[in-house]
Every structure is written in structure tokens, then in C-alpha cells.
Amino acid sequence: MNLRYTTSGESHGPELMAIVEGVPAGLALGTADIDGDLARRQLGYGRGGRMRIETDRATITSGVRYGQTLGTPIGLRILNADWKNWKTVMRAGAASAGKRAEPLTVPRPGHADLCGTEKFGLGDIRSVLERASARETATRVAVGAIARRLLDEFGVLIFSHVTRIGKVAVRRGRSLVPEDFRKVDGSPVRTLAADREKAMTDVIAAARKQGESLGGVFEVAVFGLVPGLGSYASGPERLGGRLGGALMSIPAIKGVEVGDGFAAAARPGSRVHDEIFFRPGKGYYRRTNHAGGLEGGITTGAPLIVRAAMKPIPTLTRPLKSVDIASGRTAPALKERSDVCAVPAAAVVGEAMVAIELARAMMEKLGGDSIEDMKGSYLAYLRRLRDSWPQP
Ligand code: EPS
8 A cells, every 4th residue: 555644633623633554564653753843844934923832743643563663554643732722613512502603704815715615615714714724734744754754764865945035035056965954944944045044034024014924935855766766657657746736735835846947948958958977886877957856757866856836825914805705895804813924834844745755656666565675675676777787
């Protein structure tokens, strides 16, 4: 079985949950492997008051015994500390007399509020926004941490950094290596460009003052992948599409690029394609990586580089015009406590989504019910690749 997961939970309900199926047996896994990533997702300049309430930690409730996966579904829980303040509003049982929360009826432009109420036939926007909330991404980061643990067994490393907040962009420089990311978690905006950090925090502070919100761009970089993950054989197997879909499933993501992405469309082929070289002992390699580590929907063995564009968060403290769905009258959109900018957090979610998709691709390539089975076929695959090299 390949890696599959489902999550549940409302932002202000009692807890978030995930069930992860298809993780091979024998993988060392503990909550410490998950909690580090959960904590990184909570960071970032521009977050709202909620992150001061929560300290996200995972509880593993099934599928792991004595620190090792069993090959059975893994259950995860993350408690919502804020639940204690929402017990009446988010009660699962019937509302006691006179205790039903006033419905929210003015949707925020750009949020799932209106389409969600229409789709599910709900009269109260709260019934939509609680699940549409980016709080759900905490569970995806937890699932991603399991995928990352699996990839780690094969020397695969996944990092992220922010390349734009609003108008402030980081100029692209030389190709990055894992050591470049050593201090990125220490940056309040997860940037590698120390000289842009202040400009980034300044635009977020200014947006907060103006009742605005800001988006941006983050990049995920993956090192240590073998060539041959994904496939050109059928469209849905192409790794570019799978990674794009995974990243686009993060709330507020409106665009994804692989490698040079949109910039490649403006250049002639000779300046886009990475020339191929060969050295005995080293194998095939490219000196450039415009392709971002993917050719024909398959990994080349070069670092995988993907970027995602996040739109500004729809909750504005100086709200846009909207319509009250109860009266049909024009009204200012609803205001909720919210983040001003969550691009640094989205970057951590991006790492998780990429990890999940890559773990799937690894499992497709290598199969196996246990991590030892996977390692056996991994070594056999590397041997086969080496044996296929030209003998000068
Ligand atoms: C969110 C609104 C804010 C964010 C939240 C996403 O929460 P609250 O409504 O409780 O203030 O902080 O993000 C998280 C809770 C989280 O864990 O990332 C929204 O409306 O999407």
C-alpha cells in the first residue's frame, strides 16, 4: 500500500487528527520527530494572537510500538489549546437553549466563506471557516514529518526559505547547498538573505498598521534524491504535477513553479536545458539546474527546486465590501483575529507537502512492507544504475 492520509478537525474544536496509512514497518519514529516541525510552523513574523495560545505537539495513538512503526495505520492527535474558549460556539452536541452562537453572515472576499456556505447549504459562515482555516496545516506538517523521517533513511534532506514578502523580493543567486539552510529557522521571515530581512519585517509591520495583509513566495529545496522517481508513463504519475497539486492544496497558494518556472518561458532552449555530462565513478550529471531537478516528470538526481506563491490572507482588519447573506445588503466583510502574513509558516507546510509526495514516489519505486525491504531495493537500484553506465 502506498502512503495515504486523511486529517480532521476544526480550528477551534477540541483537536486535530490524522490517520496515515502505508508507512512501512521498522521506521524509527517518535513525537520528537514531529514536534520540531510543528514548532517551526508556528514561527514567523506577522502571525496573530493564536500562535501565542497554542504549543502544538503530536500524540501518536497507533501504528507505533517501542519507537518503531508497525506497518499499520498511524494515528496522530494535536490538541487545540484554544478550545477551552470555544466550547459553546464549537459544541458537537445540540445547542442548549439560548446558547447557540450568533451566525456569521458576511463572507470575506478571497476566503472559502461564501462558496463554502453555498456548496454545503450552511447559513453560518463559522461552519465553513473552522475547517477552511489554515489551522488544518498543522496536521499536514505532522504527516509530512513522518514522510521526512522515511526520506531521511535514504539521505534525502528538505529545506525551505522565503524569497518574497509583498514587494520585497530576494534576488536569485548561486545554487543552494544544504549548509546554506543552517540558520534559516532563526530568521523571523525564514529568509536566507540577511540584508532583506528588515525590509521584509518592515512591510509586514506596515501592513498590520494599515489593516492589510501580505502574501509572498517560498521555495522548497530537496537534496539527495536518486534519479528516477516519478514517471512520464502516464500524466498523473508525473512528479511535477503531483508536487504542484500538493503545494496548491495548501490554503492561499495561487501559483507553483518548478526550477526556472515561468522565467524559462521567456528564454530560448539553449539557455533553459541543462547539458548532460558523464564522469566514470560519478555517473551522469548537469552543471546547471534550470529544470529544478525534474525532466519528463522524473527526478534527475539534481536538487529538486519548487516555489509557491501565496496570496495575502483574506481576513483584513480594514475589511473589504461584501454582502450579508442573511439580508442581501452590502456590508463590511467579517473580521476575525488573524495573521497579517503567514508565508514563513506556509514554507514549512510546503516542506511537508513535498516530503509526502516524495515519500510516495520513493515507495512506488522501491516498494516493500518494511524499511529494510525498501533499503534492499534502494541498494539494488543504485547498483543497477551504476552497472548501466558506459564503460570507457
Ligand atoms: C486562521 C486564523 C487564525 C490563524 C490560523 C488560521 O486563527 P484564529 O482564528 O484562531 O485567530 O492563526 O492559523 C492557525 C490557527 C494555525 O495553527 O496555523 C484562518 O482563518 O485560516
